[in-house]
Amino acid sequence: MPATTGPRRRADAERNIARIVSAARSTLSADPNASVDDIAKAAGVGRMTLYGHFRTRADLVEAALADALRAGDQTLATVDLTGDPRQALARLLESSWSLVAESAALLTAAQEVLPAGRVRELHTAPAERVEELVRRGQRDGVFRTDLPITWLVGVVHYVLKGAAEENRAGRIKTADIAHLVTATVLPALTASTPAPHQPT
Template identity: 40%
Template structure:
């Protein structure tokens, strides 16, 4: 027996629930199912027709968000690993800044395992980028590549959770912080970003 294709209104409701959840969580990280359903203009019963519970809804947000992050990782093609890391950090920051609270929830301890699985392509891209940077002599080599990649991930996680996304200098700070962890001095990072000002431009 073949499964039926979801009806257009069902797909629209599901998309509306996810969008409402992102906005509700941005206002209140503990927003209830009732609050999210009202924000979506739907009944609680309709929401439960799409998601078994609040955790299931959060998990779906993580998966859909991860797909966007993974796509961003695939879009960075700079040959210079320093430039590639800076551009990747910028694009990921601008994406995360739009949904900073939801991103922080995805990265908290309760969801970190699932988030890591969903972001596997991004993590592989970072690991490969770090190895490439070390091989080229652009990144620090006093720390093994897998460990350095993990440190970059952890620092990025902290920046997303702690830095005020509304600050005009937030993206610049995020990029410089990750370049520093990779081994660039503040002067080297400054020179890189001054030479390539397009790196810090927002990507829609």
């Protein structure tokens, strides 16, 4: 049935790619140094099949990180960021830490094989969401303006990443992470003397 050979092969290829990327995400999240063989085994495909879609381990690591960030961005897009910027940031942090826990390990793998510029590019969307929220808080007078916004956004990222690493090491409990992250980030970003709300 020649008419269906092409579409069927494409469908099979797409399923293989999805399976490989999913396996790469889970395998690299557990071990950033996981080999191509480890990922192929987890995906249930042979090395030749894997290399037919991803020429190098770096290509596969990039695909896994991009997929994880894309899925995370879709999740965070549903978080209500309206109202008081401090409460909005708390909601965002509570939803972010588990996503960061996965992407932190993937990021470690990516930093070893990808150019720094490419890693930053992949993180553009998550960083922009936090940056816009911090800017709104600054305009409302509730977030500090005495430090560069890039530093404040970095603080959010570093605390989330640190919490994920502490959890992986077994030093803090999963149930405590949301509270610890929020209790650390909000005081760090909050203005010492919030400006009174200006009526519109």
